[in-house]
Amino acid sequence: MKQIGLQLSSAAQSLYEGVKDLPITSPHGHCDPQWFVKNEPFSDPASLLIVPDHYVFRMLYSLGVSLTDLGIGVKEADRNPRAIFGLFAQHWDKFLGTPSRGWLEFTLYNTLGVETELSAETANMVFDEISSALRKPELRPLDALDTLNIELLATTDAALDPLDHHEVLSSGTSGRVIPTFRPDDILNPSRKGHAKNIERLGEITGAATSQFAEFLDAIASRRAAFKSLGATATDHDVPDLYTEWLPQAEIELLHQKACTGSLDRFEARRYYGHMLIEMAQMSVEDGLVMQLHVGSRRSTNETVLKEFGADKGADIPHSVDWVHGLNALLNRVGNNPNFRLLAFTLDESTYARELAPMAGHWPCMRLGPPWWFHDSLNGIRRYLDQVVESAGYWNLAGFNDDTRAFLSIPARHDMWRRGVCAHLSDQMERGVLRRRDAERIAPMLSRDLARDAYRLNGE
Incomplete structure (x- = not known):
């Protein structure tokens, strides 16, 4: 195995040796459950490493490369995987200094066993080496759980998902691949087709969802279906954080308008703010952990959105007001011992100012790891430096990779574990931690806190 990643001091390396081979818990991510049901080899290097x-x-788009030339928006049958990979290889050096470079190097040279250094000149050779590796039985998705040392993987699934793949997986993988309930499409009026999604929820559950009480019952029914297949968490993509508890008559009126798609922007904000509290109350009742991912302005490039759709790289971090945004929710359920809230932010300025003090007070709250633009070596350092003094280590939620790139999961966890050990060795050097403290905390941050935060230990 090549030496890939942050070079560690002797003290940090010693800590890292104790955690680098721990099983990987991946409690939040975006892998397709269909992969594990079909258990077929990944088709080609471009479809695995670049297109998704x-x-x-x-x-690459920022450097003037056409998304179409990268296979984005192109039917798989019409793509030229070798040409796509060659185009990527021409720009391989442009990833220097980014976490993507580190993840990809780990994936290529450690996970896939590629022996040829990638460059524009060697693109075809590397493409062939990857293709050969992908044909190995141990890298088929289900088998790769063992190969990659993944003990548990959670997918993220819409509330209206039929869960047919998870029905198969629940009996065939001993609970190693589980769903996560993501109800954005039925809760947030700003989502396309929201009114039709409410109607569809009624069709799936047999409830008259035009009535607010039955709408809540239908959501609870879907949550129970997810939980029966192993789910331990919900996930909410919150564009603008706002919560408000509305009187019964008012929420009934707003729900009637939601069902016809006639809410104005102000009403939609209040409706969604109330629904987040309803979801928190349901978490108290059914025990599902509530995740909030906040601080992403989605699809800021209107041309790309129109031509290629959402999730095409134009999502940008923006500022978040956690204190006021969560006030109504926390003051309604935040003291309940059955409630657990995991908070993720793209607004790093809130780490020390808001989130760490909040997690250091509210018993329900755990801080999610650095997310998306910030799960890098420097992002990990900034996160730990800013949150630990107010929140401590036990109020953190460990690590999750939050990725669609399945074979990169070990690379992402390795980067986190290296970053954790570098942080702990710095704490030792400054006299903040004794060695035995650091040796205790390293596996907690690497694996154990995530399992606890997501209630994966049978809690």
């Missing part, structure tokens, strides 16, 4: 990875193609 917005970290990769957004950088």
Whole structure:
């Protein structure tokens, strides 16, 4: 195995040796459950490493590379995988200094066993080496769970998903691949087709969802269906954080308008703010952990959105007001011992100012790891430096990779574990931690805190 990643001091390396081979818990991500049901080899290097990875193609697009030339928006049968990979290889040097470079190097040279250094000149050779590796039985998706040392993987699934793949997986993988309930399409009026999604929820559950009480019952029914297949969490993509508890008559009126798609922007904000609190209350009742991912302005490039759709690299971090945004929710359920809230932000300025003090007070709250633009070596350092003094280590949610790039999961966890060990060795050097403290905390941050935060230990 090549030496890939942050070079560590002797003290940090010693800590890293104790955690680098721990099983990987991946409690939040975006892998397709269909992969594990079919268990077929990944088709080609481009479809695996480039086309689905917005970290990769957004950088190439910023350099003037056409998304179409990268296979984006092109039917798989019409793509030229070798040409796509060659185009990527021509710009391989442009990823220097980015976490994507580190993840891809780890994936190529460690996970896939590629022996040829990637460059524009060697693109065809590397393409062939990857293709050969992907044909190995141990890298088929289901088998790769063992190969990659992944003990648990959670997918993210819409509330209206039929869960047919998870029905198969629940009996065939001993609970190693589980769903996560993501109800954005039925809760947030700003989502396309929101009114039709409410109607569809009624069709699936047999409830008259035009009535607010039955709408809530239908959501609870879907949550129960997810939980029966192993789900331990919900996930909410919150564009603008706002919560408000509305009187019964008012929420009934707003729900009637939601069902006809006639809410104005102000009403939609209040409706969604109320629904987030309803979801928190349901979490108290059914025990599902509530995740909030906040601070992404989605699809800021209107031309790309129109031509290629959402999730095409144009999502940009923006500022978040956590204190006021969560106030109504926390003051309604935040003291309940059955409630657990995991907070993720793209607004790094809130780490020390808001989130760490909040997690250091509210018993329900755990801080999610650095997310998306910030799960880099420097992002990990900034996160730990800013949150630990107010939140401590036990109020953190460990790490999750939050990725669509399945074979990059070990690379992402390795980067986190190296970053954790570098942080802990710095704490030792400054006299903040004794060695035995650091040796205790390293595996917690690497694996154990995530399992606890997501209630994966049978809690």
